[in-house]
Amino acid sequence: MTASNLTDRLLPPATITALLGALYLIFIGVPADAVQGPVQRIFYVHMAMWLATFSAFGLVGLASLLYLWRRSPRWDNLGRASAELGLLFCSLGLATGCIWARPIWGTWWTWDPRLTLTLILWMIYAAYLLLRALATEPTQGATLAAILGVSGVVDLYLINRAVYWWRGIHPAVIVNREGGSGLNDPLMRVTLLVSMLAFFLLFLWLLRLRLRTARLQDAVDDLRAQLAGV
């Protein structure tokens, strides 16, 4: 059995187990937050969305760099698949953030530096995918998208630093961070870690499925070229 086959066999049960464990901890195991009440439990999934988003867009940046260097369609496929998943998790992260903000801040959205930079991040990778979809010349589209994919990583860094540099109202959830509200109960920290692990595994599983679709698309393109006598 190859390492790839082993991953395909182990990843789905590991992801489902981790997700069920996270849901148990979030809704049953972890104590309620004394200040925010039930809405604080949104944090566990909200933070998990951002780990998946950062992993996905970070991978887009790496794959884009490798594509610009090697020009191998393999890296292009990886970048495109990862961008699609990054956009999914980023959209869900923004949505859960807005839903949390309404009862706590009294508004769905505010132009806080971190929120604004995150919206820009969403736009960068939406543009990346639009560029891929609309490009009439595939190689040119892949090159331009790769440049965009690399530049998006700068925004990832800015989002990470935003709570320190600009002092917006976005909370720093992780304990021991300057300005962080912290998760004081050890079980809260465990719950957050399990939830982040679960959604990271979900990201890896979906990435493998999306890459399989990319390989099928390549096979279709090859067969069409064969029929056209290219």
Place this chain on the structure above:
Amino acid sequence: MIDDSHLTYLIAAYAVVWLGVLLYVTGLARRSRNLEREIDELRQLVDKQP
């Protein structure tokens, strides 16, 4: 500060996440099925070529 109506927001947040993931997975499965069917059709055409 704590309000039971906040439960609605909690349920909404998790519903959005699972609905989003479900829609994506459904779309991906449909794309894969369509591509597999297209590959079968194209292979038949390639095999028929002289």
